[in-house]
């Protein structure tokens with residue numbers, strides 16, 4: 001089966017052609033050019049059996065669904081909970097409907113992988129009346145990436161039901177505790193704002209600080225949303241667009257804001273790794289994935305240099321290698337992997353599985 005996958009991330013739109021489970025072509029588009037991206041991808045890879053789109057938020061959905069205009073309308077209602085991602089996915093789906101009426105379009109959800117989170121990890125300590133309907137809870141994101149990383153590590157490690165941490169470092173950043181193929185805790189929550197600092201997102205901040213700012217320098221909800229999603233994180237701290245290439249270049253040039261931004265960024269990821277360790281009964285492996293892992297692997301070595309307290313260590317030379325690989329030194333208690341982001345493969349897998357059931 002030939003599957004066109006469309007993955008709108010917060011810093012770029014990635015499209016790929018996956019043929020019978022193997023990615024054979026790949027393209028990334030800047031978000032500024034994404035308005036016509038689905039049609040361009042369909043022009044580039046014209047013979048496809050289906051299109052699979054990554055939606056970060058699926059609400060209570062626990063697996064992929066075939067999209068209809070009504071389902072897309074329902075998914076659009078989740079846009080306020082993932083404003084950097086969901087509107088783009090909705091737009092792509094509608095572009096495909098327009099360009100290729102009749103072509104099956106499948107949605108896979110980041111949130112689905114975390115849909116079995118234990119209550120202690122999914123519930124916020126808020127009044128019961130707020131949480132009993134089950135909507136105001138921790139959903140978790142980056143689920144397709146985590147699922148792929150867990151699949152690769154399970155194969156490479158050869159341990160049954162491995163206990164692992166998945167650190168997705170891209171424009172969005174998250175750390176997830178996984179047992180086998182199941183998420184048991186994760187740093188992103190009700191929205192993809194929670195957790196470590198990200199490219200342009202703040203990560204977790206004390207809600208008391210937000211209350212204070214709203215009280216003393218009143219601003220609209222939209223203005224606060226803009227600060228937390230677009231103008232914080234590495235971008236806000238360093239005065240760049242948040243792309244690590246720019247931040248690391250300024251850091252290397254001795255820019256104090258960039259030096260502080262990188263220090264905060266690494267510290268908050270280490271803290272989250274420590275927090276997620278507490279959800280595991282043992283740890284077999286740590287897997288790094290996401291654009292930063294693929295393109296700035298030297299940062300993984302810097303990050304890991306201060307994880308020795310958890311038995312986590314990496315060999316800087318192995319960090320700089322290619323492909324899905326072990327990057328920890330031989331003989332260390334926790335095996336550390338770097339794995340290429342596999343959201344496209346997971347999207348294609350879901351689409352093939354769903355369509356094969358429909359055709360029975």
Ligand SMILES: Nc1ncnc2c1ncn2[C@@H]1O[C@H](COP(=O)(O)OP(=O)(O)O)[C@@H](O)[C@H]1O
Pocket residue numbers: 009010011012013169170171172199242243244245290291292295296341
């Ligand atoms: N071609 C590239 N060269 C160097 N670094 C890159 C490249 N593409 C992405 N990156 C790095 O990956 C980060 C974005 O990660 P990615 O996983 O692609 O983000 P997202 O999916 O959230 O849009 C950038 O901030 C940058 O650090």
Ligand SMILES: CC(=O)OP(=O)(O)O
Pocket residue numbers: 008009010011056110141142170171172173192
């Ligand atoms: C959920 C999320 O932040 O995704 P991405 O890293 O692709 O922007």
Ligand SMILES: [Mg+2]
Pocket residue numbers: 009010170171172
């Ligand atoms: Mg991404």
